[in-house]
Amino acid sequence: xxxxxxxxxxxxxxxxxxxxxxxxxxxxxxxxxxxxxxxxxxxxxxxxxxxxxxxxxxxxxxxxxxxxxxxxxxxxxxxxxxxxxxxxxxxxxxxxxxxxxxxxxxxxxxxxxxxxxxxxxxxxxxxxxxxxxxxxxxxxxxxxxxxxxxxxxxxxxxxxxxxxxxxxxxxxxxxxxxxxxxxxxxxxxxxxxxxxxxxxxxxxxxxxxxxxxxxxxxxxxxxxxxxxxxxxxxxxxxxxxxxxxxxxxxxxxxxxxxxxxxxxxxxxxxxxxxxxxxxxxxxxxxxxxxxxxxxxxxxxxxxxxxxxxxxxxxxxxxxxxxxxxxxxxxxxxxxxxxxxxxxxxxxxxxxxxxxxxxxxx
Amino acid sequence: xxxxxxxxxxxxxxxxxxxxxxxxxxxxxxxxxxxxxxxxxxxxxxxxxxxxxxxxxxxxxxxxxxxxxxxxxxxxxxxxxxxxxxxxxxxxxxxxxxxxxxxxxxxxxxxxxxxxxxxxxxxxxxxxxxxxxxxxxxxxxxxxxxxxxxxxxxxxxxxxxxxxxxxxxxxxxxxxxxxxxxxxxxxxxxxxxxxxxxxxxxxxxxxxxxxxxxxxxxxxxxxxxxxxxxxxxxxxxxxxxxxxxxxxxxxxxxxxxxxxxxxxxxxxxxxxxxxxxxxxxxxxxxxxxxxxxxxxxxxxxxxxxxxxxxxxxxxxxxxxxxxxxx
Numbered sequence: 110x111x112x113x114x115x116x117x118x119x120x121x122x123x124x125x126x127x128x129x130x131x132x133x134x135x136x137x138x139x140x141x142x143x144x145x146x147x148x149x150x151x152x153x154x155x156x157x158x159x160x161x162x163x164x165x166x167x168x169x170x171x172x173x174x175x176x177x178x179x180x181x182x183x184x185x186x187x188x189x190x191x192x193x194x195x196x197x198x199x200x201x202x203x204x205x206x207x208x209x210x211x212x213x214x215x216x217x218x219x220x221x222x223x224x225x226x227x228x229x230x231x232x233x234x235x236x237x238x239x240x241x242x243x244x245x246x247x248x249x250x251x252x253x254x255x256x257x258x259x260x261x262x263x264x265x266x267x268x269x270x271x272x273x274x275x276x277x278x279x280x281x282x283x284x285x286x287x288x289x290x291x292x293x294x295x296x297x298x299x300x301x302x303x304x305x306x307x308x309x310x311x312x313x314x315x316x317x318x319x320x321x322x323x324x325x326x327x328x329x330x331x332x333x334x335x336x337x338x339x340x341x342x343x344x345x346x347x348x349x350x351x352x353x354x355x356x357x358x359x360x361x362x363x364x365x366x367x368x369x370x371x372x373x374x375x376x377x378x379x380x381x382x383x384x385x386x387x388x389x390x391x392x393x394x395x396x397x398x399x400x401x402x403x404x405x406x407x408x409x410x411x412x413x414x415x416x417x418x419x420x421x422x423x424x425x426x427x428x429x430x431x432x433x434x435x436x437x438x439x440x441x442x443x444x445x446x447x448x449x450x451x452x453x454x455x456x457x458x459x460x461x462x463x464x465x466x467x468x469x470x
Numbered sequence: 471x472x473x474x475x476x477x478x479x480x481x482x483x484x485x486x487x488x489x490x491x492x493x494x495x496x497x498x499x500x501x502x503x504x505x506x507x508x509x510x511x512x513x514x515x516x517x518x519x520x521x522x523x524x525x526x527x528x529x530x531x532x533x534x535x536x537x538x539x540x541x542x543x544x545x546x547x548x549x550x551x552x553x554x555x556x557x558x559x560x561x562x563x564x565x566x567x568x569x570x571x572x573x574x575x576x577x578x579x580x581x582x583x584x585x586x587x588x589x590x591x592x593x594x595x596x597x598x599x600x601x602x603x604x605x606x607x608x609x610x611x612x613x614x615x616x617x618x619x620x621x622x623x624x625x626x627x628x629x630x631x632x633x634x635x636x637x638x639x640x641x642x643x644x645x646x647x648x649x650x651x652x653x654x655x656x657x658x659x660x661x662x663x664x665x666x667x668x669x670x671x672x673x674x675x676x677x678x679x680x681x682x683x684x685x686x687x688x689x690x691x692x693x694x695x696x697x698x699x700x701x702x703x704x705x706x707x708x709x710x711x712x713x714x715x716x717x718x719x720x721x722x723x724x725x726x727x728x729x730x731x732x733x734x735x736x737x738x739x740x741x742x743x744x745x746x747x748x749x750x751x752x753x754x755x756x757x758x759x760x761x762x763x764x765x766x767x768x769x770x771x772x773x774x775x776x777x778x779x780x781x782x783x784x785x786x787x788x789x790x791x792x793x794x795x796x
Binding site: 138139140184199226227263264266281282302303304306320321322323344361384386402431446 | 586587588589590591592595596607608610611
């Protein structure tokens with residue numbers, strides 16, 4: 110090989126390797142997700158997690174303190190335990206933070222960054238459960254050490270829910286897995302017509318799970334046998350909310366449903382302007398709060414399905430509302446995707462705007 | 471608007487083909503790319519004809535430009551006489567411009583078609599035509615794995631003993647882009663120092679590297695599109711211009727040579743249409759042209775080495791003649 114050819118080949122190889130190493134990932138994208146504990150709202154969005162004072166919408170802390178290239182793509186709902194806030198990123202990292210936002214432990218599911226995949230966490234039985242790609246990791250809540258892992262046949266987008274005996278893991282391969290929480294061994298599985306993208310709701314031995322097959326299913330938690338299924342107009346992406354003997358959920362056609370939890374029989378439906386991706390939030394006063402993709406927030410009477418009030422977040426920017434609304438004190442908290450502000454707090458009774466939070470201000 | 475006209479139809483077509491071919495996204499992508507390239511044949515043909523015509527006119531244009539360097543008006547008239555009209559030649563670029571929205575649309579539809587993240591899944595839901603997919607639930611999740619590749623991510627082959635992934639598809643993108651260029655663009659007839667030749671050389675180096683860079687950075691589905699589109703273009707050009715192709719040693723970024731058919735422009739007699747008319751007019755000027763008749767044939771048919779030898783002989787003969795006069 111001639112010297113010039115050798116140098117040319119070496120230059121190309123070095124250039125290609127540098128570009129391969131520096132770039133080469135289509136970043137995961139999702140919408141912000143929130144959790145509330147006491148007076149603090151935790152919201153994961155893009156490259157950071159914020160702790161916000163619910164009283165006035167001011168920032169308590171931010172994680173990471175400064176943006177960096179490793180800890181990015183925080184979209185999963187923060188998991189709250191007695192003294193920890195567990196957050197995960199779409200590049201298979203999980204961090205346990207204390208109440209001041211300091212790292213207590215961290216977990217790296219894939220030291221070589223080969224891909225980006227949606228992640229989510231939940232907590233039970235002394236573990237934090239992290240789903241990423243096709244893997245469920247059980248991490249010791251004390252120190253973040255991996256106890257076991259379970260591999261599904263397809264992507265896992267929703268974290269597992271649990272009761273005293275089992276974990277219930279939804280999967281995009283249409284299967285709901287029941288696992289032993291101590292070992293990760295499969296106990297039963299139930300296949301449905303569509304992908305399962307959200308955490309199953311568990312109440313009194315029954316699991317309620319929405320599906321991308323235009324159905325909501327009720328399943329016996331002990332055996333996995335189907336109790337009933339309720340047909341919807343479009344995909345049900347969010348987890349159904351149970352209040353009393355009723356189940357509330359929305360679908361991507363913009364319809365909100367109230368059904369009997371025991372039988373799945375429909376009680377009322379409300380047709381709204383656009384897709385309801387997020388879950389319903391039901392207040393003790395009997396109001397169902399939902400937000401729609403095209404930027405509206407609704408309060409609906411839980412008994413009748415009649416509209417209490419509606420507000421449009423910002424008609425100018427056309428923000429997309431895809432997150433789950435969260436209730437705290439007398440507020441309904443709404444997270445906006447790419448909006449003028451990240452969080453909007455409305456009075457539950459009147460729909461009046463109380464405060465808004467913008468991380469850049 | 472762009473989504474409605476380009477991205478949504480592509481996305482739905484891609485997923486419809488995906489269901490027809492047994493849920494194989496790579497095959498669906500290849501078939502859609504071939505389909506799109508077939509639909510674009512009228513445009514690409516126009517582009518290729520314009521390119522060929524331009525190449526055939528190059529020696530004449532150069533000759534006229536050299537001859538009437540100080541008479542721009544006369545130069546324009548002479549250029550028009552041979553059928554060279556810069557405005558109409560620019561029309562040949564139009565098909566290339568049209569291909570850009572198609573390229574962007576294809577990329578968008580690849581990302582939507584294989585939703586790897588929740589937001590992409592939401593966008594897919596908004597893009598899909600429900601009437602086309604009565605069994606939509608079984609379509610999700612779309613299987614986007616091909617061997618080691620996740621088509622929604624840039625291609626990297628990770629081996630245990632290497633800290634970085636090897637980009638396999640981007641290498642093929644560069645290779646097929648080079649071959650496509652080499653086939654369609656014969657070496658310029660200039661002396662290597664003129665602007666056109668320099669531009670052509672830099673384009674032929676930069677374009678494959680640019681496409682390679684895209685392939686490194688974006689979802690590997692885009693690489694499948696690039697490679698398929700390049701192969702289709704090579705086949706299409708090869709079939710339509712098979713009589714004008716010559717097998718030659720082709721250099722790949724100066725690293726190694728392979729035998730590959732490259733385009734040799736037609737002679738005046740063999741050319742057709744406006745190009746044929748274009749060859750007739752300068753014939754009148756030929757007697758007054760400085761270059762002897764042999765050069766005309768040399769630039770169109772003979773190999774580069776042969777041309778150089780002939781030109782050297784001509785120069786030597788001319789110098790000798792000048793020496794005799796002195």
